[in-house]
Amino acid sequence: MPSPEGTHQVEVSEEAVGKRLDRFLTDALGTLSRNRIRPLIKSGLVLREGEAVTDTARRVRAGEIYHLTVPPAIEPDPEPEDIPLDIVFEDDHLIVVNKSAPMVVHPAAGNWTGTLVNALLHHCGDSLSGIGGVKRPGIVHRIDKETSGLMVIAKTDIAHQGLAALFESHDIERMYKAIAWGRVYPASGHVDKNIGRDPHNRKRMTTLESGGKTAYTHYELEENYNDIACLIQCRLKTGRTHQIRVHMAHIGYPLIGDPVYTRPKLSRTKSLPESRQNTTRKFPRQALHAQTLGFVHPVTDKPLKFEAELPSDMKRLITALKG
Incomplete structure (x- = not known):
């Protein structure tokens, strides 16, 4: 594919008006x-x-001619780091990884190294997508630091463009496994509540009656653990910040280990042996895993679907909950 760098002249056709x-x-x-x-x-x-x-929102008119100058991609601030990646799929256009917890996606204050971006820079090198004039991985979606599971990253601009369109139109299959306090009732249902910043705590998200962004989560009970907790499947039609965590807490079934949206009810675990109580009460992260990711390849049009089994820490948590 030719480099997009340089100046491009584009005329508005009748179809583009x-x-x-x-x-x-x-x-x-x-x-x-x-x-x-x-x-x-x-x-x-x-x-x-x-x-x-x-x-950016200006409406173009017939016959107009635009000149776009694309500068060379510049080197990013993050440094490549030889960090092992659990690669599920890779071709010339994109890469699917099974992110571990607690790996951060982007470098930021307090986490300038050891991130997924650092690992991708080392693994992919010069093949990465240049976005916004900055040479960095084409990350089109994120999962929280303490959430494990599948992510897709673009390696070329055409793949980034196609993946971004799929996420924007919600044409991505995403299924998460979560372990929540209590036993969800009814056994299947959905939460259709807008999500936005909590006006009382800007570090939290919350459901809103008005404003915010539309958010839809379908949940289904998979296993019940003595009514102490349960394993649920969550399928997303939207991808808002902390969506599953906020929605499940909203209906009264917060995720085990979530430090932001729940406090463990210690009475729930009294029937367990002490060692298993500790495993449950001290689980160090929200028990959430992005298990299924499916989409149509933005370049080859081939349907793709990937699965990542539950990580070992969530398996140990389930064993403890079964008693």
Whole structure:
């Protein structure tokens, strides 16, 4: 695939009239993701009649000619690190990994090294997708630091563009396994509550009657552990921050080990031997695992579906709960 770097001239056809500028350029070029084009527009790198156009939502008109300059990708701040990755699938366009807990996805304050980004930079090298003019892995979705399981990462711009579109249209199959306090009732159902920042604690998310973002989680009971706790399947139609954790806490079944949305009810575990009580009460993370990931390959159109079995710590927790 030719490099997208350099200046591109694009004329608006009759079929493209009325499109947002960022969508028009994404569709017209076909080699850059919308997430990469947006910051280029905002940085003044898109010209019309010699003048910079910085409004990504501007509606294009017939006959207009735009010039887009794509700068070379710059080296990222994160350094490549030789960190083992559990690779489930990889080709020239994307990679699927089974992320361990407590691996952080992006470097940030307190976690500048040892992240998935650092590992991917070492593993993929120069094949990574350049997004927003920055040479870094094309991560199109995230899972929390303390959540384990499957993630897909783009290695090329065309894959990033296609994956981003699939997530935006909710055409991704995602099934999580979670261990929650209590026994969910009814045994299957859904939570359809908007999620946004908790106005009383900006580090938490919460369900909202108005505002926030739409969020839909379908849950199903898989195993019951003496009514102390249960294993549930959660299928997502949306992918909001902390969605499963917030939704399950909202209906009264918070996840074991979740330090943000629950406090363990110690009376629930009194029937267990002391050693098993400790395993349950002191579980060090939210008991949540991204087990299934399915989508149509954005380049080959081949249907893909991956499974990652429960990690050993969640298996030990189940053994303790069974008593």
